[in-house]
Amino acid sequence: DSGVTQTPKHLITATGQRVTLRCSPRSGDLSVYWYQQSLDQGLQFLIQYYNGEERAKGNILERFSAQQFPDLHSELNLSSLELGDSALYFCASSVGSSGTDTQYFGPGTRLTVL
Amino acid sequence: GQNIDQPTEMTATEGAIVQINCTYQTSGFNGLFWYQQHAGEAPTFLSYNVLDGLEEKGRFSSFLSRSKGYSYLLLKELQMKDSASYLCAVGAGKSTFGDGTTLTVKP
Numbered sequence: 001d002s003g004v005t006q007t008p009k010h011l012i013t014a015t016g017q018r019v020t021l022r023c024s025p026r027s028g029d030l031s032v033y034w035y036q037q038s039l040d041q042g043l044q045f046l047i048q049y050y051n052g053e054e055r056a057k058g059n060i061l062e063r064f065s066a067q068q069f070p071d072l073h074s075e076l077n078l079s080s081l082e083l084g085d086s087a088l089y090f091c092a093s094s095v096g097s098s099g100t101d102t103q104y105f106g107p108g109t110r111l112t113v114l
Numbered sequence: 115g116q117n118i119d120q121p122t123e124m125t126a127t128e129g130a131i132v133q134i135n136c137t138y139q140t141s142g143f144n145g146l147f148w149y150q151q152h153a154g155e156a157p158t159f160l161s162y163n164v165l166d167g168l169e170e171k172g173r174f175s176s177f178l179s180r181s182k183g184y185s186y187l188l189l190k191e192l193q194m195k196d197s198a199s200y201l202c203a204v205g206a207g208k209s210t211f212g213d214g215t216t217l218t219v220k221p
Binding site: 043090100105 | 144145147154155156157158159162164201205209210211212213214
């Protein structure tokens with residue numbers, strides 16, 4: 001158990017809908033990262049927050065947005081969902097904001113768009 | 115930009131040794147990570163190298179050469195449970211992950 005929690009574990013929805021994925025980092029970690037992993041593909045970095053502020057942005061679509069709240073939990077919002085958005089979405093957390101910190105991953109949310 | 119290359123698949127025999135290579139070209143470098151990911155599960159941290167040389171941790175070792183942009187993960191005394199994907203990640207402001215090497219351990 002990494003100490004990072006994600007909810008829900010599974011999510012099934014229809015095209016055009018909007019969903020929110022939630023992540024709680026490990027106690028003491030200030031950074032939260034979001035990744036997308038499609039079937040048989042690598043981890044695609046979406047976005048990083050550090051202590052409530054956006055720190056780095058990857059290949060995140062305009063239909064996707066995220067935020068980190070004062071209690072450090074984070075939410076990833078996916079809107080106007082398409083079939084291709086079906087994937088595992090992982091959240092990770094680390095102590096600091098640089099690339100030198102080990103990231104601890106949550107169990108992921110499996111999103112299926114029908 | 116960031117470019118990380120790893121072999122897509124490898125197969126090895128239980129009890130053997132396997133080396134998984136990773137080459138990278140990045141605009142910055144703050145260290146190199148290896149993660150293990152079993153199918154459908156979250157990646158878990160294996161090792162971190164920031165200086166050149168070999169880091170040993172039980173059956174797993176990781177090597178780094180910064181001048182060559184090269185790392186490898188060495189797995190000894192392979193067990194069936196080592197069948198997984200192994201991800202190389204470079205930390206340079208934000209970590210960039212390679213696509214992973216799927217290792218299959220056969221009896």
